[in-house]
Structures are given as structure tokens and as C-alpha cells.
Amino acid sequence: MLTTRHGVRPLGPPDLDDFLHLAERDPVVNVFADHRARTTTLEPRWLGGEMWGRFEDGRLVAACHVGANLVPVQARPADARAFADRALVRGRSVSTIVGPQDAVRVFWNEVAHAWGAPREIRWNQPHLEIATTPAVRPDAGVRRTTRADLDQLYPACVAMYTEEVGLSPEYGGGAELYRARVTQLVSRGWSFARFDDDRLVFKAEVACATPYAAQVQGVWVPPDRRGEGLATAGMAAVAEFVRQEIAPVVSLYVNEWNEAARAAYEKVGFRETARFATVMF
Structure with missing residues (x-):
């Protein structure tokens, strides 16, 4: 051609x-x-x-x-x-x-x-990877989600997306499409969460994967449960699940200003390998 x-x-x-x-x-x-x-x-x-x-x-x-x-x-x-x-x-x-x-x-x-004019530009987003056993003990309570979890999982995904992007994924009639995406990740075995007394307290998903790597997205802990180490132990568990069953390297990218998230990933053993940027409309 x-x-x-x-x-x-x-x-x-x-x-x-x-x-x-x-x-x-x-x-x-x-x-x-x-x-x-x-x-x-x-x-x-x-x-x-x-x-x-x-x-x-x-x-x-x-x-x-x-x-x-x-x-x-x-x-x-x-x-x-x-x-x-x-x-x-x-x-x-x-x-x-x-x-x-x-x-x-x-x-x-x-x-x-x-x-x-874009809605927002994020120039400095560390791209992180882990290809080894996590440096902290994985949370044994983290598991793959099922369709039975959607009543709690879907609102958590909406809350995470809205907090991260600054716009609800349901905006402009997008709820059906977004719910289908969340359900698809559950069906693939790419959605992970921890529940305490039937309440979701940590979640993360695999967004995409190849034979070489998988990229994690949507890491979220409810605001009133932050600071307890749930994200650190939860991400250690997700990294283990992914490396054992999906791909040998786990990656993600994070906003430079999100110091709490960056500290949690560093404790797990994630290391920066590149810098990303995002322009959002």
C-alpha cells in the first residue's frame, strides 16, 4: 500500500x-x-x-x-x-x-x-513497573470480583473515575457504556477488590495486557479508609495475581502530585521507568 x-x-x-x-x-x-x-x-x-x-x-x-x-x-x-x-x-x-x-x-x-483549549494537561506522570515479588505482604483479602459484586463495584468505579478525571463517566449518557466496560473487566478476571463486612474498601483493574505486560488502572480506596495501608497491601496482592496469571510485568502511570499513591507503589516495589503525559478534552 x-x-x-x-x-x-x-x-x-x-x-x-x-x-x-x-x-x-x-x-x-x-x-x-x-x-x-x-x-x-x-x-x-x-x-x-x-x-x-x-x-x-x-x-x-x-x-x-x-x-x-x-x-x-x-x-x-x-x-x-x-x-x-x-x-x-x-x-x-x-x-x-x-x-x-x-x-x-x-x-x-x-x-x-x-x-x-484542553480541559486539563498533566505533563509529568511517572510510569511505573514491577517484575519481582512485592516488597510488602499482599493483602490476603483481595480477590477477583464477580458479577455479584457489581452493586458495590460499579459505584466505586464511578467515584474513582470522577475523582481522577474530574468528570463522571456517566456524563452525557455514558452510564450504560461505562457499566458494560466494568462488567467486561469482571468477566475477564481483570477486576480485583477487597471487601470488609460486605463493603468495598479497595479496588483496582487491569486495563490491558499482552504476553509481556499488563497495565493497572482504577486503584481506589474510599476516602474515609485512606491512610490505613489498604492501597499498599492491595496493590501487592494485585501485582501477585497479575504476574502469576496474566503477564510477567505489571505497569501503571500516576500523577506526579499524587504523593500518597506514589508512596504506596514505591513500598510495593514499583519503580519509575519512563514519564507519560496526558492531554484531556
Whole structure:
């Protein structure tokens, strides 16, 4: 297939192997796009968007997931600018730009004048990984959730999302879609929680996974139970579940200003390996 301006074109199923080789250059950082490629085979109707590739001398050198989230993959500054050029022609359809800090910054600087003021920009988000036994004792009370837990789990997910993003996932009629997403994670065995006297006091989910890594999201403890070590012991348990049954490396990214969360992850044994940035609309 011929490439377009600056060597950028949409990828499809015939490009899957090349894309996976590209993502495997940094398989933990690229886990989201890698997961999307593996689960959709880069078929646009399943992607719910596109995966753009940039080519040099016929070789795939960078990519960019463009769906609800725009996520650069192995993008150098020149690649990010090339993707931004294509995005300016297309217009903004994404709700979030997220990924390695340098690529996101270059991309945003190119499109900011046309895409309008974002709701929030978070430039410094440590990307953390653990590939060893946790440094603290896992909470034995943490378990996989089931559909029977949804009456407590779903409101906790809404509360976490609203607190983290600043906007309810139910806003604008999104409740049905968000509940379906929570239910999907439960069905996959990717949702974990601890309950005390039938009350949820800790939760976390796996957002995406590949043979190399899994990314955790949605870590939350009710406000009145914070400061008790529930997140630390809970994340140790989640890390053990994930490493034993889903993927060998567990990753997440956290806001720089969230000192309590960062301290909990450090106690567990998570270590920073990169910096992410997020632009939210």
C-alpha cells in the first residue's frame, strides 16, 4: 500500500507483524497499543478508529493509535510532527492524548492552535513497573470480583473515575457504556477488590495486557479508609495475581502530585521507568 504525506498511512491486518515488532521495542510502555493491535488484528472496524504507521524506506518506524485515545508508539519528534500533520487534516476526534511525555509534547505543540483549549494537561506522570515479588505482604483479602459484586463495584468505579478525571463517566449518557466496560473487566478476571463486612474498601483493574505486560488502572480506596495501608497491601496482592496469571510485568502511570499513591507503589516495589503525559478534552 502506498504511503501518504510524510510517510504516514493507516495500518491494517497485513501490517500486524510489523507493528508488533515495533511495539516490542518497549513492550511495557507500549502495552496499550500492543493490546489493541492483538485484540483487533488492526482491523479498523474492531479498532473503533485507526492505527497510523510512519514508514522510512518501506520500514515501519513509528505508529499512533487514534481512537478515543491518541497514543504515540515509538515516536521520535519527527514522527510525532508527522502524525500531528495528519491529525490536523483529519480534525480532532479524540478525547485524550496520552503516552510518552516527549512524543505527546511535540504532538500537542503542533496541534494546539487548531484543537482548542484542553480541559486539563498533566505533563509529568511517572510510569511505573514491577517484575519481582512485592516488597510488602499482599493483602490476603483481595480477590477477583464477580458479577455479584457489581452493586458495590460499579459505584466505586464511578467515584474513582470522577475523582481522577474530574468528570463522571456517566456524563452525557455514558452510564450504560461505562457499566458494560466494568462488567467486561469482571468477566475477564481483570477486576480485583477487597471487601470488609460486605463493603468495598479497595479496588483496582487491569486495563490491558499482552504476553509481556499488563497495565493497572482504577486503584481506589474510599476516602474515609485512606491512610490505613489498604492501597499498599492491595496493590501487592494485585501485582501477585497479575504476574502469576496474566503477564510477567505489571505497569501503571500516576500523577506526579499524587504523593500518597506514589508512596504506596514505591513500598510495593514499583519503580519509575519512563514519564507519560496526558492531554484531556
